[in-house]
Amino acid sequence: MNDEIITQDSLPILASMQDLSIDVVITDPPYPSPTGLFAEHLIDGIAGLYLCAKKAKKHVIFFWSPLVDPPRPPPGWFHTATHIWHKPDGKTSISYELIIAWSRDYHRQPHKVWSIPILDYRTLKDWKQHPTQKPLRLLRYLVEDYTAEGDLVLDPFAGTGTTAVAARQLKRHFLAIETNAEYAEFAKQRLQPRTDPAVEQPSPEEPTTVPAARSKPKVKR
Numbered sequence: 001m002n003d004e005i006i007t008q009d010s011l012p013i014l015a016s017m018q019d020l021s022i023d024v025v026i027t028d029p030p031y032p033s034p035t036g037l038f039a040e041h042l043i044d045g046i047a048g049l050y051l052c053a054k055k056a057k058k059h060v061i062f063f064w065s066p067l068v069d070p071p072r073p074p075p076g077w078f079h080t081a082t083h084i085w086h087k088p089d090g091k092t093s094i095s096y097e098l099i100i101a102w103s104r105d106y107h108r109q110p111h112k113v114w115s116i117p118i119l120d121y122r123t124l125k126d127w128k129q130h131p132t133q134k135p136l137r138l139l140r141y142l143v144e145d146y147t148a149e150g151d152l153v154l155d156p157f158a159g160t161g162t163t164a165v166a167a168r169q170l171k172r173h174f175l176a177i178e179t180n181a182e183y184a185e186f187a188k189q190r191l192q193p194r195t196d197p198a199v200e201q202p203s204p205e206e207p208t209t210v211p212a213a214r215s216k217p218k219v220k221r
């Protein structure tokens with residue numbers, strides 16, 4: 001099941017997977033938001049995260065809203081970092097999202113802040129009609145920080161496959177699952193070999209590292 005985009009509901013697939021068969025989960029699940037986006041899938045998002053914790057050997061990394069408490073890690077897991085993705089081109093009053101790290105090892109990690117535009121694309125070829133497509137550069141940072149070359153990375157809420165693209169670029173294996181056939185098709189297209197390698201190769205930029213106590217910026221709501 002390596003290097004695949006599967007067009008299906010991820011919950012039954014997760015349930016049937018062998019425990020500890022994945023190295024790291026990096027995902028952007030449907031989470032509660034004032035806009036009601038993906039409202040019909042909110043329980044899938046939370047259930048999926050807990051199932052992921054049974055399947056992952058090292059970390060479960062997930063995006064979450066700053067407006068709602070994130071789910072607590074299950075027994076045997078620790079909440080080891082809260083990172084921030086700041087969106088300089090965000091149009092809403094809350095222009096950041098949290099990235100939560102659950103780890104099997106209790107090893108507190110530096111909290112990072114990445115300031116990356118939502119529309120961080122070299123060309124429009126990489127932009128897809130998805131309401132929450134994440135910048136590839138951000139996913140590359142997460143893959144680099146939490147995985148090693150050759151690891152198997154799972155994204156059970158894959159959308160347009162940004163995690164999978166980052167994993168492939170950084171020589172990791174991936175398994176990406178998306179229930180919406182149109183989004184899964186975008187993801188497959190993005191993974192096709194490109195003639196212009198610059199299209200999906202954003203220039204690396206160092207994130208800002210902040211001390212744990214100052215992990216949340218004071219954003220006016």
Ligand SMILES: C[S@@+](CC[C@H](N)C(=O)[O-])C[C@H]1O[C@@H](n2cnc3c(N)ncnc32)[C@H](O)[C@@H]1O
Pocket residue numbers: 008009010011027028029030038041044045130132133134135156157158159160161162163177178179180183
């Ligand atoms: C927040 S979006 C992910 C966007 C992605 N990070 C990207 O860069 O394109 C969450 C995705 O989860 C998908 N989804 C919701 N419930 C699902 C389920 N049970 N199984 C698989 N995918 C699901 C939605 O269709 C949506 O595309």
